[in-house]
Ligand SMILES: Nc1ncnc2c1ncn2[C@@H]1O[C@H](COP(=O)(O)OP(=O)(O)OP(=O)(O)O)[C@@H](O)[C@H]1O
Ligand SMILES: Nc1ncnc2c1ncn2[C@@H]1O[C@H](COP(=O)(O)OP(=O)(O)OP(=O)(O)O)[C@@H](O)[C@H]1O
């Protein structure tokens with residue numbers, strides 16, 4: 102019994118993220134801004150980009166216990182939450198950490214630069230009136246943002262009653278999520294259409310998807326096996342990945358009544374623990390992903406600096422600037438090879454030549470900065486010392502699941 | 515613990531089969547022999563055709579516990595059985611009831627008119643030397659014949675080592691079986707190729723197939739769930755039927771050691787009970803099937819008698835027999851309609867006209883028997899009184915499984 106809020110207190114990853122922010126702004130961002138990285142690739146990262154919390158997306162038919170699951174995790178209700186047997190949650194809710202309880206309506210949330218929801222504007226007013234951010238102070242939410250969603254309805258009802266494109270919204274959140282949890286109700290049977298819809302809207306995101314077969318103690322052990330088996334059977338048919346999707350058995354709620362079935366209690370407890378563990382792994386995984394992204398970005402920024410510095414150096418001091426610039430653009434592939442040879446850079450780290458040519462169009466090469474060793478040294482430093490050192494701060498992870506998750510019946514030919 | 519031999523003693527169906535034999539030979543067979551039924555359809559049934567026991571076919575990779583399962587059912591080993599960790603059973607064994615322990619080699623068994631194995635001759639000597647009948651006296655075997663098979667090996671080994679077409683043999687038995695039990699070992703993982711092979715050779719027989727995930731107490735509850743889930747996932751992909759295949763969890767052996775996992779004991783016991791129940795249902799199902807076949811046969815024999823009697827009646831007493839016979843054959847479709855109208859017979863009960871014409875070729879119509887009311891009355895009697903009365907002798911069945919076997923995630927559109 103009891104929520105699980107307190108077990109999310111570990112702050113290891115927060116300090117790694119702090120370190121990452123420092124390395125980026127002191128050692129990588131300078132080379133980006135000096136050599137016009139933004140014009141060819143993407144704008145500099147902000148602190149809030151790097152801090153952005155992993156997102157957990159909950160999806161399921163109505164009344165499968167999505168909102169109740171969040172209540173269990175937080176050990177309390179989030180501001181504006183509704184739990185009940187009818188379809189109750191009538192909007193998408195981003196449940197986020199905050200200093201105090203606060204509800205931000207969708208319209209306001211979608212223009213707030215501090216929140217990662219500006220992309221939702223394109224779905225229009227009808228949707229935004231069905232979206233909100235609910236803030237509260239919680240150890241769990243220091244580690245992740247949770248998206249509660251309205252229960253999936255069957256085909257027509259979905260389209261007619263809502264007035265916005267439910268599936269498109271689910272896809273938007275699914276792309277941005279770090280973990281997608283699909284909930285099913287062990288007790289409630291005929292859910293075929295909704296089931297298929299949910300799975301289809303998650304195509305391409307399969308490796309993030311976990312399934313929770315919820316309310317497992319409302320049926321006896323044998324019924325549970327039948328339902329679980331039927332679920333796996335059907336998932337096997339709909340999901341295209343070779344790996345078996347991980348399905349957790351559980352019953353997540355705080356007000357557990359006395360008359361529940363107990364015959365699979367040990368099993369269900371271990372399963373619940375595994376699901377909570379994989380939520381606890383999220384900050385780790387998200388942090389690993391962010392470090393990898395920044396390493397990739399730093400390598401690209403370094404190569405970019407060499408290219409820009411090289412083009413600057415090739416420019417004549419006085420006359421014939423325009424014709425030299427044109428000559429360099431036309432022979433850019435040969436210039437790339439020269440740069441690779443001169444600085445021992447891997448061709449694979451170089452951007453696409455044609456795309457780069459198009460990026461060059463708006464610049465005057467003689468306005469570029471020349472190569473400055475002290476800026477380059479900073480990136481080299483980040484890549485060879487600071488970032489590797491950050492990785493050593495990771496506590497050893499929980500990799501025990503991987504073996505059990507393997508499909509013994511998979512096609513190994 | 516202990517086998518289950520004693521719980522198969524119920525003799526209800528034996529007495530129904532006795533009744534069926536009497537009805538057939540007294541009331542249906544006479545009409546067949548009087549009106550040349552054999553020449554157009556099939557030879558008269560023998561007592562041993564009607565008595566034939568339901569067949570249970572066991573299939574699985576080697577060491578999944580097929581032979582041990584039989585030992586559990588019979589509460590003893592069958593003559594010539596081998597149990598062990600290496601591939602042990604090296605032949606197909608039909609385990610049948612008999613007054614005493616006896617092993618009949620394949621060659622002898624395949625020529626014995628009392629045994630249902632004459633069809634195996636076509637597979638040749640190499641196979642017959644790998645086939646045997648093992649007889650022993652057992653209450654279980656009074657109700658069914660069990661086919662033990664050599665463990666499935668991976669692709670090439672299967673073909674090279676055996677010297678006969680394993681898959682063709684499996685198909686032959688599968689067609690004749692009333693229940694096909696596919697065994698898997700919860701403890702042993704990589705079995706992909708064999709698994710696929712086994713399933714593919716059972717195409718078209720899916721409704722007879724049940725799966726036993728065996729040795730379930732050799733892994734803990736969570737591992738069992740993973741294995742069971744992966745099995746269902748893979749079955750869902752390979753098996754084409756919309757209905758979920760029934761998978762039983764169990765561990766069937768007599769010498770259960772002490773150090774087995776106990777966390778799913780209640781569940782496994784219920785599952786084992788269900789599997790044994792469905793074996794106990796076999797005589798009932800096989801008996802129902804036989805009654806249905808004989809009802810169909812009696813209706814066909816009745817219609818057949820009307821056709822033959824009609825053709826006889828249409829023949830002239832003295833001259834022009836051949837030309838009248840030809841005229842009747844050419845206009846046989848019109849004669850069929852006359853017969854239907856005169857005797858109020860359903861067109862659907864009539865045989866295919868063209869096929870019937872071909873059957874008529876070798877007969878002289880004036881040698882046919884005329885319609886004899888007392889023979890016809892017997893069939894009518896069988897259809898309207900005797901066979902329905904036989905059905906009332908059925909004890910109420912166990913239909914509880916059907917709901918649980920339904921797939922709640924199936925496509926209900
Ligand atoms: N683990 C559980 N076992 C049994 N009942 C539960 C469990 N979790 C939730 N419930 C009950 O199921 C009902 C639906 O719960 P809840 O509102 O959390 O579902 P939901 O998925 O958020 O539904 P909606 O999509 O309509 O918002 C409530 O009555 C709740 O008390
Ligand atoms: N329920 C069970 N739990 C644990 N071990 C078992 C169980 N049933 C059988 N075994 C063991 O597994 C091994 C293989 O058993 P068995 O010979 O019956 O398998 P089989 O399927 O008949 O194999 P083959 O295809 O080679 O004939 C034996 O060592 C047996 O004792």
Ligand SMILES: [Mg+2]
Nearest residue numbers: 167168189190
């Ligand atoms: Mg809800």
Ligand SMILES: [Mg+2]
Nearest residue numbers: 580581602603
């Ligand atoms: Mg064997």
